């Protein structure tokens with residue numbers, strides 16, 4: 001593992017890109033990528049690395065652990081902790097990497113043709129490295145208006161980890177006034193994203209000989225009826241549901257992604273399980289969309305199943321859920337315009353069809369949040385993930401501009 005002291009002298013970029021501190025950023029990214037923080041693993045080594053790095057710049061960190069103490073969120077304030085300010089947020093976990101499918105080792109940063117390859121480079125350790133690389137500058141500029149860092153765990157499994165941190169902040173006397181989440185958007189400002197709920201449905205029927213199927217309760221065909229209902233809901237949302245053209249697709253979606261049930265063709269299956277998800281655009285309510293299938297199960301399917309076997313059951317278990325980012329308040333619009341104004345290459349604002357922690361910041365802390373970070377989501381979650389060096393330059397330049405504005409107490413999130 002690298003150490004903070006080594007970060008200023010990355011062999012990848014020695015002597016290149018003077019002026020924007022890129023060598024420091026790449027050195028930090030090299031270290032961050034070397035920690036295998038796949039969501040199933042602990043992130044504590046990476047968190048300790050960040051805490052030690054911040055400590056060398058005189059910044060104290062607060063860690064918020066999970067129930068087992070094997071993972072943690074890190075929260076730190078650069079500047080006056082008694083003031084509100086801007087929160088820069090990102091997750092430390094990454095999706096799994098199968099090394100056999102990669103051209104380079106996934107947990108080693110490799111530069112080729114202006115791109116830095118490695119798991120998490122785009123999603124979203126590149127952003128974390130830019131933020132950490134900007135700390136010396138921000139430490140100088142944030143004396144009046146602070147910048148807070150919120151580095152979470154378990155984002156990739158449904159925005160799970162950050163909730164503990166947000167609950168702590170919701171109880172705190174001083175909470176951030178606004179938040180920027182550095183998910184990969186190619187440094188374009190996103191003001192909204194869809195919400196999502198993933199659900200596991202389990203159908204319990206009654207087994208028996210397939211020669212007398214009416215004596216059993218076929219869990220597979222009951223599950224198929226439920227899936228048919230979900231599919232019809234998806235079609236209705238596509239054809240007649242609320243539309244917001246900024247999203248791709250511009251409507252809420254329902255999708256079934258996994259099914260398991262039955263043992264042999266001559267046995268009535270008594271168990272079937274399937275997973276589905278609802279992704280909602282702001283303005284659509286996930287509860288309302290999902291209510292229909294549960295009502296269909298209770299009112300249409302269960303009575304006839306229980307007439308044959310009283311213990312028949314259909315259960316729904318939420319696997320993960322996070323809210324949409326609406327971004328519709330005046331404060332959110334002001335924040336978004338302010339961030340666009342800090343970019344060296346401003347582009348039109350967008351809406352994201354993938355989720356992020358931004359919706360939770362908006363919902364739990366009731367503060368405006370935008371998404372803007374280096375790299376592309378198109379290069380994330382797949383082999384040979386990379387972030388382009390010029391994206392890191394653009395993000396670092398943005399953070400320098402941010403520090404400059406804060407020095408002059410020019411903020412975008414207050415009236």
Ligand SMILES: [Zn+2]
Nearest residue numbers: 091123124183
């Ligand atoms: Zn991400």
